Amino acid sequence: MTKLQWAVIASAIGMFFILYLGCDTTPEDIKALEKSRALAAESTDINALLQEAKPALSGISSSTVLALETELEETVSDSARAEVFKRLASKWYELGQPAISGYYAQQVAELLGTEESWSIAGTTYTICIQQSQEQKIRDFCTGRAVQAFESAISLNPEEIAHQVNLALAYTSSPPPDNPMKGILMLRDLNQKAPDNVLVLNTLARLALQTGQYSKAVERLEHALELAPGNSNTICLLAEAYQGNGEAEKGKAFEEKCRSLTR
Template sequence: MRKAQWIAAAAAFVLVLLTYWGCPVRPPEMEAGFSRGPLQATGVQSLIREAHDDLTPAQAATLSGLESELQAQEDDSLKVEILQQLAREWYQAGKPAISGAYAEQIAELRNTEEAWAITATTYSLCLRQEGIDDKTRQFCGAQAEQAYQAAISLNPDNPENRINLAVTYTDNPPPDNPMKGILMLRELEQQYPDNPRVYITLAQLAIRTNQLERAVERLLKADSLDPGNRDVVCPLAKVYENLNRPGEADIYARKCAELLSENG
């Protein structure tokens, strides 16, 4: 599987990858962002208190037992195992914000780029939940940003974390700079002109804003860089259909069906 496809898969299967967490080395330019640490501590405790009302008795008992085990544990490797269980239980309970907080604790123990990317992905999934309140959205947005920055600091040459950070900004635009995510993606297009995921992401944003011709242009560019990618071919079929271009829609619909069949 291509690296770009693996990262995309991580977003969809974050529970499977909850075992791959780590911790950042923070360059000086990131210290201002990380100085907001008290928001994380206060925010998590508040979210946990509120979330307990939504838990079943079985879920509450499981989580309480795991918390007791965690408090009594001194070995870091065993702490990680318990934290993984807590992250998984909270995610399955429909609380990715809290799951992300436990993922972050694992990240602080393990120190890998991959771990911080998974932590950030969990927080990003929180931003895509329908009906979340402003406090939770603010918390998840701030923590996702910090986690992606941590992953970037560990491997500045990997564009995937930068792309995902830009998407987080588009999902949760900074009030003082609502175009930040889009501008960041345009910069990445200049820096990585041969990276298909940059164009896929720009196409997704174009589709969200009903700029379908621009979406076609970007998807075709991605298709030229990565032929046979179903994340390109299948959306092209739909966009051509919405543009009332049945010839092209039919061609890509057939290609899409073949790719889906090949991949089971």
């Protein structure tokens, strides 16, 4: 993946996901146990995913992947390996394999240990959850998305975007024993930061998905007061007004949305 392509994945973070966990005070031994349990629940692994994906590659793509894998084997320093992992993550993302892309993005994060790299890994895994129809792949990506966002939060507990991303990972793949976990996280975050536009937009988007148009309108109108030029708010309002039976307002905001996204 080029630097631009890597940046595209990074930019998805702002649009995608986030939550509130506060400071990470979990002892390291407990964290290690939790990670071990999460990975043990996976019904597939990276080797199986690669074995399934590689036969479908074109000759050019297969050669590119092989060249990157060979380069990785010959690379020693962590900084150089991180760059190769980035290119592998970008290539597999380009090939429509976010699970594999997420794995390589996770390798970058484990080497660099930055909140941005962990957030990129988590975002890529969340894209995997949203796009995949196979439960084994969804399981593979779910636990890893959560771990990645929790790592980002532990590095910067005050960054609301990481917190929203974690909540969205849970809404994309709800825990069987707590299906409302992601929504409750977002509501809790909204109580703590009632004027945060990202949180308001995220809750509104989820309300639209469940047909709660009046609730979406209420949140979005508040967001618009706080940030009148926010394109996400404006475009979401177009859908919200139309769904709420306010066709004239919906049409007006649809035109505004088009002008902002041209």
